[in-house]
Amino acid sequence: MVDRILDAAARLLDVSGYDGVSTHRIAAEAGVSPGSIYQYFPNKDAIVAATVERMIERIAAQLAEAFDTVTGTGGADPVRRIVTAVLDATERNRELVRVLVEQMPRLGGSAEIRTIEQRATDLASGYLAGVTNGIPMRRPAMVWLAVQALEQITIRYVLDEPAIDREEFVAELSRLITTFTTLSVVPR
Amino acid sequence: MVDRILDAAARLLDVSGYDGVSTHRIAAEAGVSPGSIYQYFPNKDAIVAATVERMIERIAAQLAEAFDTVTGTGGADPVRRIVTAVLDATERNRELVRVLVEQMPRLGGSAEIRTIEQRATDLASGYLAGVTNGIPMRRPAMVWLAVQALEQITIRYVLDEPAIDREEFVAELSRLITTFTTLSVVPR
Amino acid sequence: MVDRILDAAARLLDVSGYDGVSTHRIAAEAGVSPGSIYQYFPNKDAIVAATVERMIERIAAQLAEAFDTVTGTGGADPVRRIVTAVLDATERNRELVRVLVEQMPRLGGSAEIRTIEQRATDLASGYLAGVTNGIPMRRPAMVWLAVQALEQITIRYVLDEPAIDREEFVAELSRLITTFTTLSVVPR
């Protein structure tokens, strides 16, 4: 039942945004009576919050798995593989991501999305530490920018669909991150 | 009259977000009767859209001015000066930017924000063309990524307030863009 | 409009009691849309409060008039005339009184009904002072009991309709008050 409600809420959130979600519509979409909702959620916001949480959990799980695969396996060009993993996860959850990005702020804070970012930051720190003899520990600003670049640019690429070839996008974003984090770069 | 309405709407949008805006509150804030609003706008969404359009116009104007100054004057490290200009404009319009980023998607599309991006992209292309012998014309992907990095990371920095020194932020973001767009790295 | 709403509320309060009053029913009874009500009252309780206030005002006015007549005109047996006035007013407003007595407590205090009692108490004090050389000033308990007896017993008589002749009721209640307040009985 909780699942039916959350599924319905997710569908509505996806199709019509936060304002398209009303308790009656959720109930109708879930094939449930309005009253029933309140046996599982104290109010509307709790439904939306739970829906979003579930969305994030799913994306986070996919990302974590992808990261594990990347970091577990050695291999050439790990940055490119991370970029690919993030792009994969974002594309696979295109609509979820859109809803999260567009409707999220209205839910006031949402500690959850910070969790994802924290995990990504930690991961990047660890990775960079391995590559650069611990330098990132002393350069949190660099790590923060790298993570933001990875996340935000990927999200914009997936949501805005610029006329850029996927292959090329991956190559360029990888290069961006690599050149930025490889500290030996010599400006022209 | 249109101006009074749009000013009122902007103030409310700024202070209370999209949900805090009602036609009655706009009318009250503007010192106008609710009915009068409908002599100038077909419905509430049109008011908000017009308000947002005006906000964007203002930011765009500020940016354009800053860009002109930067490109007009020669000088060392033009990238850093562009980053500073963008950061300035974003910080000066912090609340407007927040509203735009957070409430924008709900207005469905908004060709306006694309306008800013296009102008920024053009500008960057032009700038890079000057620096690199016309290479950007053949590398739109690179330009797009650079512009996105500049915009999105600055927005996140201003809105999320990470514990990063302003000076350091400017330095790192400038370095990110410089290393990325400086083609000492061999293109694919 | 306010009057139409209050009239409708009064009718519903009378017929169905506090629980029979809903904003929709008031609106329907008044031939008005639910939304209109909220242009004149901030919430349902305010409507009921205003309705009750108006009821009390009416009864108070009738009583005051009756009292004036009684006290203005000299004549035999003023107590009996006061009792008659109170009984008249109560009978004429039978349904209003029923509503007030039965639904009042739920409105939380209601300074208004205290007002009536205060006026009655003042009046009684004044009257007794005239009759007994100012003794009542030193016997507020006696005045309070006399007023309560007059009010409560009359209310019960009108609402419960015991099998007692009206003439006899007036005679007995007058005797009760007279014997009680006539200080031939030696005070403690």
Add this chain to the structure above:
Amino acid sequence: MVDRILDAAARLLDVSGYDGVSTHRIAAEAGVSPGSIYQYFPNKDAIVAATVERMIERIAAQLAEAFDTVTGTGGADPVRRIVTAVLDATERNRELVRVLVEQMPRLGGSAEIRTIEQRATDLASGYLAGVTNGIPMRRPAMVWLAVQALEQITIRYVLDEPAIDREEFVAELSRLITTFTTLSVVPR
């Protein structure tokens, strides 16, 4: 089971008034499932009615006992002792009395409260008959007024808490009843 439900309802009625009572809260308070209630009561009103009935029974029992004691024992000033007994019972059941007086009418009629009054009337008649050579039999109006005065004034005293000393209240109310029922009283 019925008892558990009625106890729970009584507690809720006492603490939160009629509106604070819901079938779910009764069920929860009674440690019973909402469905079970309907095996013993046809609907919510029946529960409240039964609860009130039981309350009244208890107060009636206490009163009857007090009356028995008073009438059984001879002694000086029996009226004062009856007044004291009624005041005691009312004070001891203050909250029950408040609920009964304030919430009662909403239950529509309630033959029960009449029962108490009838018993009180009978008792008073009997007492007065003993004191006055059977006169009350021919003066039911007087008996009714005396009983009403005793009941209503005591209830108002307990519920409204006027600034009157308990001792003085008992003295005055006793005097009121005594002077009223003692038919030899000579008006000044």
Add this chain to the structure above:
DNA sequence: GATGAATGAGTTTTCATTCAT
């Protein structure tokens, strides 16, 4: 043009009652 009273569909939430288990 300007007004603002009036509208009524829509919102979230509650709760007495039912019924399959």
Add this chain to the structure above:
DNA sequence: GATGAATGAAAACTCATTCAT
């Protein structure tokens, strides 16, 4: 008998929109 999940009508209240003045 007992359960408690499910129901759905109804509650109070909001607000974009209209229209007579």
